[in-house]
Amino acid sequence: MAVPEGYREQVEKLRDFLRDRPELNLLLEKKESTDDDLYQALLAGLDYINYEVGYETSYTLSDFPSWRILRDAAVLDILTSAGIHSARNTLSFNDGGGIMIQDTDVFNRYMNYYNLLVTKVQTSITNFKVGKNIDSGWGGSPSAYGDLW
Numbered sequence: 001m002a003v004p005e006g007y008r009e010q011v012e013k014l015r016d017f018l019r020d021r022p023e024l025n026l027l028l029e030k031k032e033s034t035d036d037d038l039y040q041a042l043l044a045g046l047d048y049i050n051y052e053v054g055y056e057t058s059y060t061l062s063d064f065p066s067w068r069i070l071r072d073a074a075v076l077d078i079l080t081s082a083g084i085h086s087a088r089n090t091l092s093f094n095d096g097g098g099i100m101i102q103d104t105d106v107f108n109r110y111m112n113y114y115n116l117l118v119t120k121v122q123t124s125i126t127n128f129k130v131g132k133n134i135d136s137g138w139g140g141s142p143s144a145y146g147d148l149w
Contacts, residue, residue, distance in 0.1 A: 002036070007042070010042055015038055018078070038074070041081070046059060052121055067126045
């Protein structure tokens with residue numbers, strides 16, 4: 001799946017945040033995530049925002065007002081995917097003399113970042129949705145004094 005023209009800038013912004021460039025990935029010497037991976041993570045992050053936290057919303061990538069919240073939700077998806085990939089492809093070797101090598105093991109490091117972000121993202125989304133709810137005047141607390149103003 002190719003990234004639609006209107007969303008390439010968001011994919012590049014996400015890549016810049018992740019520092020996912022060949023010249024910065026000294027061990028891989030390539031990008032860790034494809035453009036499609038990052039686009040799919042943005043869509044998954046948006047789905048999480050719309051349906052998993054608080055009341056249901058219908059934002060799109062084009063109209064979601066907070067890049068930071070969307071970015072962080074997408075990063076959670078990327079860390080989950082990379083952690084699953086790492087867990088599936090980790091090779092541990094012990095030479096019997098106390099030296100242990102784990103090839104491609106990033107699972108624990110990624111999960112540490114995931115754990116730091118998950119609460120932050122959920123809180124940010126909840127606060128964002130509560131603020132939007134208040135701004136829109138939905139719900140509210142009826143009061144006999146409401147007509148006085």
